[in-house]
Amino acid sequence: MKFGVIVFPGSNCDHDAYHVISKHVGQPVEFIWHKQTDLSSYDAIIVPGGFSYGDYLRCGALAKFSPVMQSVKEFAAQGKFVFGICNGFQILCEAGLLPGALIRNRDLHFICDFVNLKVENQTTPYTSEVESGKILSIPIAHAEGNYVCDDATFQSLEENNQIVFRYCDENGEITDDANPNGARSNIAGICNLDRNVLGMMPHPERACEELLGSNDGRDIFRSLTKAISQISN
Amino acid sequence: MKAKVYVTLKPSVLDPQGKAIQHSVELLGFEKIQDVRQGKYFEIQLNDNLSESEATETATQIAKDVLANPVIEDFRVEVE
Numbered sequence: 001m002k003f004g005v006i007v008f009p010g011s012n013c014d015h016d017a018y019h020v021i022s023k024h025v026g027q028p029v030e031f032i033w034h035k036q037t038d039l040s041s042y043d044a045i046i047v048p049g050g051f052s053y054g055d056y057l058r059c060g061a062l063a064k065f066s067p068v069m070q071s072v073k074e075f076a077a078q079g080k081f082v083f084g085i086c087n088g089f090q091i092l093c094e095a096g097l098l099p100g101a102l103i104r105n106r107d108l109h110f111i112c113d114f115v116n117l118k119v120e121n122q123t124t125p126y127t128s129e130v131e132s133g134k135i136l137s138i139p140i141a142h143a144e145g146n147y148v149c150d151d152a153t154f155q156s157l158e159e160n161n162q163i164v165f166r167y168c169d170e171n172g173e174i175t176d177d178a179n180p181n182g183a184r185s186n187i188a189g190i191c192n193l194d195r196n197v198l199g200m201m202p203h204p205e206r207a208c209e210e211l212l213g214s215n216d217g218r219d220i221f222r223s224l225t226k227a228i229s230q231i232s233n
Numbered sequence: 234m235k236a237k238v239y240v241t242l243k244p245s246v247l248d249p250q251g252k253a254i255q256h257s258v259e260l261l262g263f264e265k266i267q268d269v270r271q272g273k274y275f276e277i278q279l280n281d282n283l284s285e286s287e288a289t290e291t292a293t294q295i296a297k298d299v300l301a302n303p304v305i306e307d308f309r310v311e312v313e
Contacts, residue, residue: 058302065299094302101304103242104249148246148305182247 003029004042013049016205034066043228044081047088059144060090082197089199100149106182110143118168121161125227136216138202145201147183165189234279236292237311240301241272288312
């Protein structure tokens with residue numbers, strides 16, 4: 001099993017993801033410079049957070065033209081795992097691997113804080129190991145995390161159970177007050193139809209150590225690791 | 234030959250930046266402001282030997298592929 005973490009100019013959560021995979025998931029991991037195009041040796045690709053291309057034009061808009069992204073599309077089409085976190089989620093939306101877009105937060109501020117997440121679909125490769133009913137405490141750090149999509153897209157996301165995480169209060173209630181950024185229907189993370197591509201605004205790689213305030217992020221990485229080993233067997 | 238591309242948020246997409254600008258404008262005492270929407274403006278210098286229709290076609294393709302995100306934005310192209 002091998003993970004790859006893509007590095008764009010301006011990525012800054014790449015080392016966090018690398019650290020978590022190597023130290024806590026305990027699997028081989030390599031950085032992938034965005035000009036690399038051979039992904040054949042990897043089982044899962046992480047598109048990390050940060051400010052790829054300085055967020056110029058729109059968040060993720062220029063990263064989608066990096067040479068590696070064409071390979072990421074082919075990689076995803078083969079059913080392999082592509083996990084976009086924060087800016088990685090924005091890039092996957094821009095690249096058309098996930099529907100919708102992420103725009104400026106409702107209140108315009110950059111928000112760096114822990115949020116509560118409800119797992120809306122526990123049957124994905126990214127959530128199968130989360131204890132049923134558990135509310136995840138995972139930090140967000142973004143100014144453009146306000147998920148938008150048209151009505152038809154939203155309906156199809158709901159019908160196909162592609163909404164994986166929603167912002168909620170500590171009791172798991174989906175409320176306006178628990179919505180940090182104005183995202184449609186409190187959406188914090190979605191997957192594609194085939195469930196192998198997931199994007200989320202919160203940072204599970206920053207929530208894998210008690211010292212950092214939470215280790216709930218480990219549930220997500222443990223789920224993904226299990227899914228990869230099931231495929232490999 | 235110059236192409237001007239205007240990218241604007243679709244009417245259905247909320248524009249929190251536009252709202253903040255409107256608020257400031259109103260604080261300054263400007264009245265009768267109904268709405269402010271923020272957009273982007275691009276100037277693309279094209280080769281002079283292009284015809285007007287070729288220039289429009291090129292700029293439109295650039296706007297579609299790069300400058301605007303069709304999920305949230307509309308665009309308009311002018312060539313001069």
